Amino acid sequence: MRNFYFGLDLGHYEIKFSVLEETYDGRLISYNTSLKNEYFRKNDIIEPESLILLLNNIIENTLETFEIKKIDRLNVSLTIPSFQKHIQKGHAIFENNITEEDVKKTIRTAKNFLLLNNQEILIEEPLRFLIDGIQEVRDPLGFAGKRLDADVLFISCYKSFYEKIKSIFKNLNLDISNIIPSVYASSKICLSKKDKEIGVGLIDIGGETTSIGIFNEGKLIDMAVFDFGSEILYQDLALYLKVDLEEIEKIKTELYNPSIKDKKNTKKEGKLKQQIIKFLEKKLKEYFEEFKIKDYMKNIKKEYKLPAGLVMIGGFSLYENSLNLLKDILEVPIKFPKDEFNIFENEYELRKFAASVGAAFMLKDSLKEYGLFEKIKKFFYSFWAK
Incomplete structure (x- = not known):
């Protein structure tokens, strides 16, 4: 079927x-x-x-x-x-061995403690479990004890x-x-399961936002959305080249379309393309600093190391030089998925x-x-x- x-x-x-x-x-x-x-x-x-x-x-x-x-x-x-991130503690009292219902009750308690009347929870991800205040485990099912505590990551948006x-x-x-x-x-x-286990980031540069998810021990442990997207770059490029946005769309096609990436350019076209690439690289570096994206990644690297580096997706990842560009700006190993x-x-x-x-x-x-x-x-x- x-x-x-x-x-x-x-x-x-x-x-x-x-x-x-x-x-x-x-x-x-x-x-x-x-x-x-x-x-x-x-x-x-x-x-x-x-x-x-x-x-x-x-x-x-x-x-x-x-x-x-x-x-x-x-x-x-x-x-x-406007996505919001919350980390909240929850707990449950149980008898004998921990059941799935005990785990759900612990997460539910954490959710209730948030008191988010105007927010809708989109993701709930337990970060760690603690049994009787002593034993930290990843999966508490079947363990014996009397109390289960958890730190839970919630991602929410406005209910409206x-x-x-x-x-x-x-x-x-x-x-x-x-x-x-x-x-x-x-x-x-x-x-991959391996990358999510040892520590990896996923960066998505879209038209209007840049979002980063950080994964470790198989789960989402942090997420941030920045109010910057690639369209800002192309609006700047239009002003720099003194052309309208329709012309910019043609330029984007040249930069993004893999089928014409190896097209032979005239000397004049090649010079213009290099000029455009240098401009985009300069502006992207400026915006990553202005919107604190670079600072965010610095702090993440200090706390989690990210042995598997970053994986890049989104519209901007189709740009032929995007991988090397981000590697230079963020100073972290980066690859395509x-x-x-x-x-x-x-x-x-x-x-x-x-x-x-x-x-x-x-x-x-x-x-x-x-x-x-x-x-x-x-x-x-x-x-x-x-």
Whole structure:
């Protein structure tokens, strides 16, 4: 049986939509499309009706292409500067050995202590567990004791924004399973288990924001979103070259498109290209200092070391010199992601559609977990009913 899972990354300048197919033999294949988005800026949707029409076109084309009657649910990923990070302690008293319910109660207690009336929790990630105030463990299930404590990382957004996103998709008769920070969704398919275990960062430079997720011991331990994106660079470039934004779009295509990267340029074109590259490098360095991105990475390196360095994704990663440029600015080993599950056609699709495919991948995993839980419930119900 073929199964389809759906993920949508709501970018500030582009919407990425992915269909993740699980084939009969268990292989995963992604089908990806993108459309320009002019209705999402900073922390708000500026034209909800226009965005609904745009999304409706994407959904209708998907239904027709894959001969599907309805999309029951999907995951949505996005990035906003107003994401908030909280680390809160929680605890639970238990008898005998720690159960899954004890762990959930500990996290729930931490969540209740936050008192976030105007916030919606998007991610809850236990950072560490402590049994009876003495024994620190990664997975407390089955341990004996009387009290379980935990430090839990929460990522949240304003409830009003969360409800607005839900409302937009409700207008399309779509049920959103989860709204997820894009860098977290991307991590599910961009980062290897080994890298997440020893310490790695994932940096996504988009059109309007730059987000960084830090992973260690297999989990997200820190996340930051900076109010800087590559579009600022290109607006500066337009002023520098004294050209309009349409001309800048052509220049971006030359810099980003892998199929024309090796195109032979005239002497004049080659000189202009080098001039553009030097300008972008200079401005990016200035902005990384101005927006404290460089300072953030310095502090992270002091605390966590990051033996696996940084992995780079997002629109700016398609720029041919992006890897060397960031390595020089942040002074940290940096690489492009590997296709851990052999999902993508090429490396450029992986960097561009990581979040939307990651969102679909998370939906696949959550639905399978739910299906297993239902089977267990039915088994015990039938057992006790005898």
